[in-house]
Amino acid sequence: MSDVTTPAVELRGVTKRYGDVTALRTIDLAIDRGTLVTLLGPSGCGKTTMLRLIAGLERPDDGRILIGGRDVTLAAASERNIGMVFQSYALFPHMTVLENVCYGLRAGGMKKAEAIAAATDKIALVGLAGYESRLPSELSGGQQQRVAVARAIVLEPEVLLFDEPLSNLDAKLRRHVREEIRELQQSLSLTAVYVTHDQQEALAISDRILVMNMAAVAQDGSPRALYEQPESRFVADFIGxxxxxxxxxxxxxxxxxxxxxxxxxxxxxxxxxxxxxxxxxxxxxxxxxxxxxxxxxxxxxxxxxxxxxxxxxxxxxxxxxxxxxxxxxxxxxxxxxxxxxxxxxxxxxxxxxxxxx
Missing domain, CATH: 2.40.50.140 (Nucleic acid-binding proteins)
Structure with missing residues (x-):
């Protein structure tokens, strides 16, 4: 087990290219344990590419990626001990809430009774106790999002990744669910990397924000520092x-x-x-x-x-x-x-x- 002072996630000189297009340029980043770091920026800035590299869904052309101090640059996504909450939720429509949350545990070989107990605990944690037998189609968008979070955290990942998780919700529900995500992240001391293009969302939930532009980090700091002390015209104009x-x-x-x-x-x-x-x-x-x-x-x-x-x-x-x-x-x-x-x-x-x- 890695030392608690070891960053949960590190990117060292990471570059990613798609043909002649550089999607991410020489990124150096260290994310402390128990913090929520948001990657914020316009479409095409590189934030989703960075998330996919951390997740193991892409490999960098240059540089190294470490999770918990372990070099995972060439490791498959299944070997990285990360959880991911997708924009589309990606729930199995024919499975109940309990079955969806149990799925990863059962696929990993856990006994049925143990998996049900662990899943039931996480379902209650996200405020869905009593909904275990419902299908995703019988839930609201916010409830489906909570099932997706429960399914990710039941595996006790070292890092939890969020890929624009609220973009399918209306404005009022987005505000409510983002508060729930932040409360859950803080109560469990989860390390989370969160991708969004919504400035208000980033300011509301983050310990730290990386504002990205043109495949690079334009500014890295706390929400207050970015809002009150922008270092460039782009950041000043983009944040609020x-x-x-x-x-x-x-x-x-x-x-x-x-x-x-x-x-x-x-x-x-x-x-x-x-x-x-x-x-x-x-x-x-x-x-x-x-x-x-x-x-x-x-x-x-x-x-x-x-x-x-x-x-x-x-x-x-x-x-x-x-x-x-x-x-x-x-x-x-x-x-x-x-x-x-x-x-x-x-x-x-x-x-x-x-x-x-």
């Missing part, structure tokens, strides 16, 4: 809503930079920016609006659009011909009207300099 606007870095003083945003001077952490042209990522909720214009420390703007969304207002504000800001305001009691002049302020939180432009 962000206004990306041009700025001028006027001077650097230690960790801080003095910037010029359309005449408004702000002091912010520079994150590696140098004096000269750069860009600023501004989250919509970090922009304040007040009727009128010309207040000190604000920018004059004109409201272009206003939309009521029940819990908040969404605005678009024109600052200059080149700069328009998307703004989210919780103030629904006194909405502003399109065409009015506004004073635009920028909070210190939710604002980050993006080096280079």
């Amino acid at each position: 809503d962000a206004n990306i606007v041009p700025i001028e870095v006027r001077r650097i003083d230690g960790p801080l930079a003095e910037i010029d945003l359309a005449g408004l001077v702000l002091t912010l952490p520079h994150h590696g920016a140098t004096v000269g042209a750069a860009e600023l990522a501004i989250r919509p909720q970090s922009v304040g609006l007040a009727p009128g214009a010309g207040a000190p420390g604000t920018l004059p703007g004109r409201l272009a659009t206003a939309a009521y969304l029940g819990s908040h207002m969404e605005y678009r504000v024109r600052i200059t011909p080149e700069i328009e800001l998307f703004v989210v305001s919780p103030d629904v009691a006194a909405p502003l009207k399109p065409g009015c002049d506004v004073a635009v302020s920028v909070a210190a939180d939710g604002v980050a300099i993006i080096p280079g432009r």
Whole structure:
């Protein structure tokens, strides 16, 4: 048995090509035990390829893959001690819930009584006690997903892989099931690698997110770090809503930079920016609006659009011909009207300099 300090999963210089196309480029990655790491990115970025390499469904062209400190680069999927929850659930339609969850145990040679006991325990763990005799067609989408999770964890895998597991569910059910997956992962201290293209999903469930783009990792960090301190325009734009606007870095003083945003001077952490042209990522909720214009420390703007969304207002504000800001305001009691002049302020939180432009 490997030492608890040994990473659950390691990729060392892993590259995967399909003909002339590089699907994954020189990836180095170590995943700690008991954590949920999400691979997030647009279609074609390499996240599913990385999951398939970990699972043993593909082999790398270069590099090594280790699970629990054991080199499994050339090992078959059945020899890796991993569990996988597929997008399509992949349940056997003619088998009951209990039979589906028992299947892997029985295929591995476990006695029927032992397999039923273990499967019944895991079915209860995912909140489906009493559903053992039902067929998949008699379950909701969320319940089918829980059966798929129970079937994977009953084998007590070293690593559990999720391939876009919520994409077939509606928005409300997705939120409920993702909370269940996160609670289960934490309560059992499972090591999980989770693939999604949904930013909200990734932020909600992850200990760590790898934002991927063009076969490489664009940024690796906690949900908060990625949201509040994006290191590139791509990450700032991909993780949540962000206004990306041009700025001028006027001077650097230690960790801080003095910037010029359309005449408004702000002091912010520079994150590696140098004096000269750069860009600023501004989250919509970090922009304040007040009727009128010309207040000190604000920018004059004109409201272009206003939309009521029940819990908040969404605005678009024109600052200059080149700069328009998307703004989210919780103030629904006194909405502003399109065409009015506004004073635009920028909070210190939710604002980050993006080096280079």
